[in-house]
Structures are given as C-alpha cells and as structure tokens.
Amino acid sequence: MDKTKILFVCLGNICRSPSAEAVMKGIIEKEGVSGDFEIDSAGTAAWHAGEPADPRMQVHARKRGYNLTSISRPVDPDVDFDKFDYIIAMDTQNMRDLKKLVKNNSHLEKLHMMTDFAKEYDYSSVPDPYYGGDEGFELVLDLLEDACQGLLESVANEQKVK
Numbered sequence: 001m002d003k004t005k006i007l008f009v010c011l012g013n014i015c016r017s018p019s020a021e022a023v024m025k026g027i028i029e030k031e032g033v034s035g036d037f038e039i040d041s042a043g044t045a046a047w048h049a050g051e052p053a054d055p056r057m058q059v060h061a062r063k064r065g066y067n068l069t070s071i072s073r074p075v076d077p078d079v080d081f082d083k084f085d086y087i088i089a090m091d092t093q094n095m096r097d098l099k100k101l102v103k104n105n106s107h108l109e110k111l112h113m114m115t116d117f118a119k120e121y122d123y124s125s126v127p128d129p130y131y132g133g134d135e136g137f138e139l140v141l142d143l144l145e146d147a148c149q150g151l152l153e154s155v156a157n158e159q160k161v162k
C-alpha cells in the first residue's frame with residue numbers, strides 16, 4: 001500500500017503546522033503505523049523560511065513530549081498539491097491562500113480544515129498564537145492533539161472503503 005502523505009499548513013510554518021507535524025508523528029508512532037505515513041508541514045508565507053519552530057512553541061510542545069524538528073518552508077505549488085494526499089489548513093485565511101494556488105479539482109479535493117477532524121473541541125480554526133501569550137500556545141496543542149487523533153481515524157476509515 002502507498003504511504004498516506006499529509007501536509008499541514010499555517011501562515012509562517014513556525015508555530016501551528018510544525019506542531020501539527022510533531023503531534024501527528026507522535027500519534028502514528030504510538031499506534032505503530034509510522035511506516036504507513038509521510039508527514040510534513042509548510043507555510044503560506046516564506047517569511048521564516050529556513051528557521052526552526054518559534055522558541056515559545058518549542059517550549060510548550062516539549063512539555064508535552066513533542067520535539068519540533070522541522071525547518072520552515074513555504075508551500076511549493078508545483079510539487080505539494082500533486083505529492084500529498086491531504087493538505088490541512090490551520091485557519092480560514094490559510095485555506096483561502098491555498099485555494100488560490102490550486103491548479104485543478106483534484107488538488108482542491110485534497111484541502112481540509114484541521115478543526116474539521118476534531119472530536120472534543122468545537123473551533124472553526126486553530127487560532128494563530130504568534131502575537132499572544134502562553135495560553136494561545138497551549139490551546140494550539142490541545143486542538144492539535146484532538147484533531148490529529150480524529151484525522152488518523154478518518155484516514156483509517158477512508159482506507160477501509162477503498
């Protein structure tokens with residue numbers, strides 16, 4: 001079976017999407033299915049390209065056992081929409097920006113909102129924590145832990161009906 005390839009996308013690729021990448025990798029590792037997936041993250045903006053995750057996000061993530069190792073990069077519309085099976089936006093502005101980059105309907109069908117996979121939390125976006133305080137970073141991780149669990153279940157269900 002081909003690997004399921006998932007790309008998480010936020011604005012800067014230094015707070016929310018690298019955290020989503022680490023949380024998802026943690027969940028699939030715990031479930032023993034790491035080999036079935038390829039997980040990556042990217043930003044709609046290139047402002048922080050080449051930088052590691054925001055140190056504040058790293059501190060909060062580490063407290064829950066996640067090591068944020070990814071380096072920021074912008075979405076590559078020439079590669080990412082063909083390569084990945086799921087392209088998952090953190091907020092509605094990310095989704096609008098991604099929709100501007102797609103070239104066809106099959107690309108469009110790969111776009112999802114992170115919060116649509118949540119089971120416990122009822123949010124329409126993962127709020128941008130960049131200009132806020134500690135509680136914003138904790139909320140990002142709460143939402144991602146919930147939604148990544150839901151995403152794994154959704155992918156598993158999808159594969160059953162194929």
Ligand code: 4NP
Pocket residue numbers: 010011012013014015016017047128129130
């Ligand atoms: P992210 O957060 O999209 O979750 O990585 C942000 C990172 C940087 C900026 C805004 C949001 N910025 O304005 O530089």
